[in-house]
Amino acid sequence: MKKLSPLIEQRADPYIYKHTDGYYYFTASVPAYDGIELRRxxxxxALATAETVMVWRKPSEGDYSELIWAPEIHFNMGAWYVYFAAAPSREIKFDLFQHRMYAISCSDANPLTGEWIFEGKIDSGIDAFCLDATTFTHSNELYYVWAQKELDVRGNSNLMIAKMETPTKLATKPVRLSKPEYDWEIQGFWVNEGPSIVKHGSRIFISYSGSATDERYAMGILWAEQSADLLDPASWTKSVEPVLVSEPSEKVFGPGHNSFTVDEEGNDMLVYHARNYTEIEGDPLWDPNRHTYVKKLRWDETGMPIFGSPAFEE
Structure with a gap:
């Protein structure tokens, strides 16, 4: 086994996308939570040493002027989109954890040098805390999956899915796929968040993260047949046990908020963040040392993913 080192330090919620132009595009939460940074x-x-470009900075006040979290870059319907969560300024809401989802877009070939347009808020149909949106295309339909607070459900966030009419507008009502219920999902906070999609064989998988963002943070999965109705919760099976957890003996803690990409040979790759210590001073939110890791995602003979250890590539 190969011991892993971080690919990029101090970048949480990492997202890597390989485009048809042959470039890998990377974005993540930056420690100051003040904008959207891209590299390619x-x-x-080579992403580790690539030039970084801040393509959008938060305004000084207003509805989306605090805590820019978990951006993801996607190429949908012929243009670039970055989906991100943002909170209102302290003057509007004392409680900063009032995030909503927003998007910016770019029609130029190179999103690092192109012009970005603020598209505004994405209405989830539920006016409550939401974050961590991702998109994927399946059977020529664009889907939106995200973490959403539901006022009548205990916990901080649940996993939701909907079809999209455009890259910034939902076409269907939100459907809940998962809520925090198992012991590993409710440590510190009742959380299902950070969904990401990977397809393999006949199945489609949604990975996600649960619990507080310290060493208790861990990952789980849902899966459905690709031929199923993805908007039907009954189509999805949820793993009772987590699939990626801390490895204290190797000082890798709180692995999660992952994404998937492929390597240069087309092999599936797992992208995630983790810390290398647990002695966090103050709120873990402001600790900058969640680092980006990348490893190969293995598959077993039944077509299920093998996440293995966050400290080693098997």
Whole structure:
């Protein structure tokens, strides 16, 4: 086994996308939570030293002027979109954890040098805390999956899905796929968040993260047949046990908020963040040392993913 080192330090909620132009595009939460940073490179490894470009900065006040979290870059319907969560300024809401989802778009070929347009808020149909949206295309339909607070459900956030009419507008009502219920999902906070999609064989998988963002943070999965109705909760099976957890003996803690990409040979890759210590001073939110890791995602003979250890590539 190969011991893993961080690919990029101090970048939480990492997202890597390989585009048809042959470039890998990377974005993540930056420690100051003050904007959206992009980088690109011809290989995954080269992302570590690639030029960083801040393509959008938060305003000084207003509805989306605090805590820019978990951006993801997607190419949907012929243009670039970055989906991100943002909170209102302290003057509007004393409680900063009032995030909603927003998007910016770019029609230029190179999103690092192109012009970005603020598209505004994405209405989830539920006026409550939401974050961590991702999109994917399946059977020529664009889907939106995100973490949503539901006022009548205990906990901080549940996993929701809907079809999209455009890259910034939902076409269907939100459907809940999962809520925090198992012991590993309710440590510190009742959380299902950070969904990401990967397809393999006949199935489609949604990974997600649960519990507080310290060493208790861990990952789980849902899966459905690709031929199923993805908007029907009954189509999905949820793993009772987590699939990626801390490895204290190797000092890798709180692995989660992952994404998936492919390497230069087309192999599935798992992207996630983790810390290398547990002695966090103050609120874990402001600790900058969640680092980006990348490893190969293995598959077993039944077509299920093998996440393995967050400290090693098996």
């Amino acid at each position: 490179a011809k290989t995954i490894q």
